[in-house]
Amino acid sequence: MAQAPFGVLLANLGTPDEPTPAAVRRYLGExxxxxxxxxxxxxxxxxxxxxxxxxxxxxxVAEAYASVWEAEGSPLLAIGRRQQRALKAHLDAQYGCDIPVELGMTYGKPTMESAGLAFRRAGVNRILVLPLYPQFSRTTTAAVFDRLADALKPCPDIPELHFIRDYHDDSAYIAALAESVREHWATRGRQNHLLISWHGIPKRYADEGDPYPKHCKATSEALARALELEPDQWTMTFQSRFGREEWLQPYTDETLKNWDVKATPGIDVICPGFAADCLETLEEIQEENRGYFMEAGGEDYSYVPALNDRESHIEMLAGLVERNTRNWC
Known part of the structure; x- marks a missing residue:
């Protein structure tokens, strides 16, 4: 095959090495x-x-991780590896050459340094950085930028970089989300309401200029339009708050605890901000928050999986790569 014109760095949050208190402590500390x-x-x-x-x-937290751990590791890592392999296969076929695709985590392993070393060994001097966060936030996408910059500090010669900031309103992304919901409805049955749950951030961050809640709202509205939902057929909430500070509202758990189950006894839940299923979707949403809804008297609660490595998601990511590397080919 011909020399690769560029490499792709898939970046995500990270995960503990194993579901033990010691490993979780190291991960949370970082x-x-x-x-x-x-x-x-x-x-x-x-x-x-x-x-x-x-x-x-x-x-x-270690007990929660243990409940969702897979043979390949945490779900985020296992799915991330599948995404990496699938995207590489797609790009190799599309470009007719070996396109290096590496996975690098902001925290934990695989590290940005290990990804950079793999690119260097492949002779790549142009890297497209693709954070797997459709919606920009200082807490996620900007943290990828910082971590990558730290990883490059010891390098005597840094590669040419292109950084994808967000893709919250990308038409192929919205279409992939809508397709996943329709397929879920076709196989599991359609509930009365769609709850769109997003990972939260402190409200103060948004007040200081973080565009994340605006991106979440735009994605939610676009998905609702694609599914032809009326305003009373969907709700947008925020999960995973931490500490005593006020976070973005409404809160997912409080919303489910106080749900009007007589009017709407069944709901479907989707978390479009997660490109791969992880602790926050598989344990927090699918288990913990399901419990809140059922305790409130709900009859049916169904989680729509993240896009993960489904074909439409990989094709969407490949489209982002193609549009952002045209000057490199």
């Missing part, structure tokens, strides 16, 4: 120390993190 995630005064946050958070959360 993740929660990032200023992009928690921007509290460093001395204050160091004390809270080490005296309380890392002493109390790892055991509970």
């Amino acid at each position: 993740f929660l120390w990032d200023r992009r995630v928690i921007d509290v005064s460093r001395p204050v946050w160091w004390f809270i993190l080490n005296a309380f958070v890392l002493r109390t959360r790892p055991k509970r």
Whole structure:
């Protein structure tokens, strides 16, 4: 095959190495120390993190990870590897040459450094950075940017980079989401309402200019239009809040605990912000929040899986690659 004109770095959040308190403690220590995630005064946050958070959360979080762990590792890593292989196969066929595709995590392994080393060994000097976050946030996409910059600091010669900021309103992304919902309805039956749940961020971040909630709203509205849903047939909420600070509302768990189950006894739930199923979807949404809904008297609760490595998702990602590398080919 001809020399690759570029490589693709698929970036995602990260995962513990194993579902144990020690591994989770290492992972959370790295993740929660990032200023992009928690921007509290460093001395204050160091004390809270080490005296309380890392002493109390790892055991509970490790048990949650153990409940969803796969033979290949955490779901995020296992699916990420499948996405990596599928995208590479698609791009190799599309371009007629070996297109290196590497997976790099902001926290944990595989690291950005390991991805960079693989690119260097392949002779690649142009890299398209594709964070698997459709909606931009300082806590996710910007953290990828920071982590990659740190990884490149020791390099005497850095590659040419192109960074995809977001794709929250990409037509192929919306179409893939809508297709996944329709297929879910066809196989599992359609419920009375679609709940669109997003990972939350502190409200203060949005007040300071983070466009994330606007991107979430735009994606939600586009998906509702694609599915021809009326305004009273879908709801947008935010999950996974942490700490005592106010986060984006309405909260997913509180919404489900107070759901009018007499009017709407069954719901479907989708989390479009997650490109791969992970702890927040498989344990928090599919298990914990399902429990809240059923305890409130709900009759049927069905989770629509993330796009993962389904064909329409891989084709959409390949389309993003093609449009953002035209000057390199």
